[in-house]
Amino acid sequence: GGNAGGGSGGAGAGGGKLRLAFVVNMPAEFWTIAEHGVNAAAAEVDVDVSFHVPAGGLVEQQKRILEDLVVKGVDGIAVSPRDAENMTGLLDKLVQHTLLITHDSDAPQSKRLAYVGMANYDAGRMCGKLVKSALPDGGKIVILVGTLDQDNAKGRRQGVIDELFGRSYDPTRFDAQGAKLAGGGYEVLTTYTTESQPQKCKANTQDALVRWPDIGCFVGLFEYEPPAILEAVRSAKRLGEVKIVGFDENDATLQGILDGHIVGTVVQNPYEYGRQSIKLLAKLASESDPEKRAALLPEGGFLDIPARSITAANVDEFWADLKQKTGR
């Protein structure tokens, strides 16, 4: 089946619309926002885009999807690799058949053309700043994260820790989950993994509140976590006294900020991940000469879509914009 002509970029040749694919790493609300961006771009530049979610969030499932897309002969793929380091070989194979870029999570060693997104480590440091603002005099902190085996999770967590402890900028550092961590007046008591289950996140938070009554702040790094933490703190009747810092833009998180129960959240811009990825792919596919195509790439192959801190100060404006973009 040598019908995957994307490698030579001859998209317009067949006469039909360009066919692009957007592949994410697991089912999550985060990606539904990206899907809106994808659709917006598809309308803007008039291409067909399909959207793919590995239902169990497994590397193996993502691999199947990518293989099948090659068979399908799509003109370009934007993927958020589930395990960048070890998927390099696979990604390099894809490059032979189609145009490939990464988004959200990069695979720098691979031959992908570009990366659209931000650095999770940087976002983590941003999150750390929020914690510092909540606990200016230091304090005890518990971090909750879905799983620790994903690059984005590791980066975020390390960013928070490094920022709190005032360490140097080093995205490759890794502190083990069970290690006792302290520095700069802050103490990270433990990191809980919550396995995509809000119920477990709530239980872990409750147990931490029992175990460390003097805890100062919870940090929830996955989208479903800040709301679950909020529920746990509420059930212990310690709202306001125990600080909460979050990640991503779950409705309940934003409401928590409005209500003053959550200090702030760090949001990426999934809408733009989706939109910019598709626009970039469409642009690349319209040019069949590799030389000229290279000129269309963003500088350093990195299209930066920075994260933002959302606090009581800017939550209204952000939320309104989000609602408008996603039509919620």
Place this chain on the structure above:
Amino acid sequence: MATVLEVRGVTKAFPGVVALEDVEFAVDAGEVVALIGENGAGKSTLMKVLAGVHRPDVGEVRLDSKPVTFHRPADALRQGIALIHQELELCENLTVAGALFLGAELRRGPFLRSREMAVRAREVTARLGLDVDPDRLVETLAPGQQQLLEIARALRADARVLIMDEPTSSLTQRETERLLAVVDELRAAGVAIVYISHRLGEVQQIADRVVALRDGKNSGSCAGSDASHDRLVAMMVGREVGSSDRQPHEPGDVALAVRGLATTAYPAHAIDFTVRRGEIVGIAGLLGAGRTEVLRALFGADPRAAGVVEVAGVALDREGPEAAIAAGLALVPEDRKREGLVLPMTVAQNVALPTLRRRGRWLDRAYERDLTDRAIGELGIATAGGSQVAGTLSGGNQQKIVLAKWLAADPVVLLLDEPTRGVDVGARAEIHDRLHELAGDGLAVLFVSSEMEEILTLADRALVMHEGRLAGELGRDELSEAAILRLAVGSV
């Protein structure tokens, strides 16, 4: 008296076999009809048609002279037709009272009236001489007791028509007498009764009328008063059944020596005995005397509480059936359905199971086939062929399969627990002959039987058990019904 239940022109076929062909059958109120026939003649199938388990392919069932169609057993039950199945069908996780009233619980709204059921359970079981606590779990009852419970269940239903499919096959004489007395009472009360048995003595004793089936067809009937043994056999078999006169053979060396054996059911009683090559030894006793336990402990099916078992002078060093079989033991167990057969497997697979391994690691299908053909021929097993699923054979034929697989194992000592349970008269005589023949060749046989007649005709010597201990031993010339009974009830 009026005909209550009848079938007209019933035909019922299963894949590969026509079980019933144009059969007529009727039973009146206050009448006991005995149904007889060889194994696989179609008796159980006919009764299942009457009780709504099977629907006939052709023909009709009439109740009070009106055609009826039973879609499921519950329909027949509701019309007052109760069937005691040949094979035990009990929910053993229930209590005695629970099992007794299953499907017809005494209720107050949705709730159980447990106390009333326990009281009534005691009455019904007492009537049959089954003396057990109504709160005891069914799984802790011995098979004979479970059979009495099945009978009690049918009595409890106060049925108009009571069908009993070999109710006495695992009962001893005492319980049988009692049951027959109850049947008499029911007859007097106007119940229509169908009674199936291979024990022709019972048939003669109880039947008002005898109906015979042969190969799924009616093959004669006669009044109970005319039912001589020979006539019954002629109706069933259509030929002479000769019982060869046997020559007691000279016993050889000790094949089986049991010393200080105590079972887990009766750990306090130690038992000693020996069986010689060429000897056929029977174990008699009342229901629950511990006979089955002795055989099972011997064979290693259950752990032994104490004691040594020697086969041909060598003590069994390991426990478990594997070691016992390796040493030359073989056991035909009491409960063929659960312990004797792998019901979903074919006849051939079952027959060859214990001996396959001797032919090497690879499956030897030719051996399997030969063995099965030989068994089918020798024991007269009625089957569509070696590839019939064992579970679809008639009860008696299943029993023959269990026998066949162990006869093929060529053991030093053959242990048999109720060896001819449910086997028809003709086949039983043949099995007895075969056992004698094998004993003549040096096989040692130790068997348990609840049937007095089988002990008397088959055994060279009898051990009698009473409540877990060996109450006595009777040589060939001391063997008599009276002597056995005296020891069995413990009055020495």
Place this chain on the structure above:
Amino acid sequence: MKKILGLSLLIFVIALVTSLLTIDDAGRSLFLSGLNLENLATRVGLFGVLSLAAAFVIVTGGIDLSIGSVVCVAGCMLPWTLRDLGLPGVLGLLFVLAVTGLIGLFHGLLVVRLRLQPFVVTLCGLLLYRGVMRALAGDQSVGFRGTGEDLRWLATGRLPLFEGFGLPVPLLVLGLVGGFTAVLWHRTVAGRQLFALGHNLEAARLAGVPTGRLTILAYVMCSLLAGLGGCLFVLDVNSAQAASFGNFYELYAIAGAVLGGTALRGGEGQVLGIVLGASLMQLLSNAINLVADSNQLEFAIVGAVILIGAAVDEGLRRYLARRG
């Protein structure tokens, strides 16, 4: 009975050890603090309902793998009925329970009328319901947005018993469900017949038991209780994501039932044992959170403790059997 004894003993030992290990500077045990006991009791209530759900079907000799997905259905539907349909709390709850009950009816009919294997039917259910909910919710998380406040009491309420400890309402719910189940199983005709058919379907049928209707009833009860559990879960955490909500809960549910002495071959089960089985898993994870440095080894420890517990239980049983 012995199962319950062994399980209680195991739970007692773990609770004792945890109590001792969590004594703080003031000499009070964190584990025994009112707050922690309330938290733990809530979780036992939530997961206990699911284990009872699983047991209903296991008792018939079947299995229900779709429990987690039915939890997902209820968890996503409840906020939706309240928020978008605008139903008042109680009506919304009843509506969701009716839907999950229908799911159970569907399972029961497939198992009884079409004689499909329960494993296949409910495995397909596992895939189907979650898949449909994901499509309906479009992978967005579904929250109450302020509705359902009247119902939240069911999951987060406390009945103040004494200073510092209120009885969590979910435990009360479990008590009611458990009491109802115990009465149904052991005091009614239907329960007696349910256990009978679980042990020997053919024998029960021959005795005139309406095996089909009862089996269907069991599947309905199972999905209904799973639905109730799902409602409680979502009320507890306030929002649900179709892709992950209730994921894997069928295993927890079945595990609780089996640990509590429910035999997978059918015909055996006791409410108390099942509740204890469900409690054991919650207790372990609570203990790990209170004692360990991180919860990385949580699953490993839960697995090891249950295995050792089962082995010791069996060893003890045999020792006792040999002695008496």
Place this chain on the structure above:
Amino acid sequence: MKKILGLSLLIFVIALVTSLLTIDDAGRSLFLSGLNLENLATRVGLFGVLSLAAAFVIVTGGIDLSIGSVVCVAGCMLPWTLRDLGLPGVLGLLFVLAVTGLIGLFHGLLVVRLRLQPFVVTLCGLLLYRGVMRALAGDQSVGFRGTGEDLRWLATGRLPLFEGFGLPVPLLVLGLVGGFTAVLWHRTVAGRQLFALGHNLEAARLAGVPTGRLTILAYVMCSLLAGLGGCLFVLDVNSAQAASFGNFYELYAIAGAVLGGTALRGGEGQVLGIVLGASLMQLLSNAINLVADSNQLEFAIVGAVILIGAAVDEGLRRYLARRG
């Protein structure tokens, strides 16, 4: 036999429909392209091995819920033995297989000697092994870092058959494993005895079948094959993450076996059916990826198709039984 017929028919229909729906502008079917058939055959090979693993234990009337975690153990250990221990490829593979075989032995001993329920033992295994691997790997993903190139052929190799299509080596592996299994089950005494004990343990024991040893053998074979599957999976995707690698695969494995006609009550199973059962699920997800605009409904469709397939199969069987 009828099971296999129904399943083949279902597979054929799905394949046909997908072929027609994926015809591109040049008039060629994408589904039938060599590349796609290679991909699909590889996946069937990988998952087929797991279903055979599951079937070994199911045939004895048991169940193994730990398959996914054993896949995780093998998947994490193989890179580690090659990379950190520096073992040569084949030795590393044998080492990993030995470890997983020992896991099976452990299960078998617990089930046979201590008479623990297979469900409990392997559920604990599910939790335990993954938990331990997570701790050992410290939640880092484990990759080969360039080692193991000689082994990768096992998972990604193709034997060129004709222009544009090479037989994937995993399918060949499945062929070998399947052939071995078929011979063991249906041509040896041990196989006959295994099936007999699956149907009726007590009768088999009294017939002198070494039930204990054979049951243990079945558990060893199961974990061994799951380990082999895990090695193939990690060689295929090149890395393993302890927290998620092989997650849920026990369900896929058991589902494949059960769809293929293996009865959960034991004593029944056919290699061809099991392989077809495993193929069905892979085929469906491939078809959805090729045809649909998004795979959001994948699970829902898989669930619905299997359910409808099972119902039609049963309906057909009954219709045929009534006619013939």
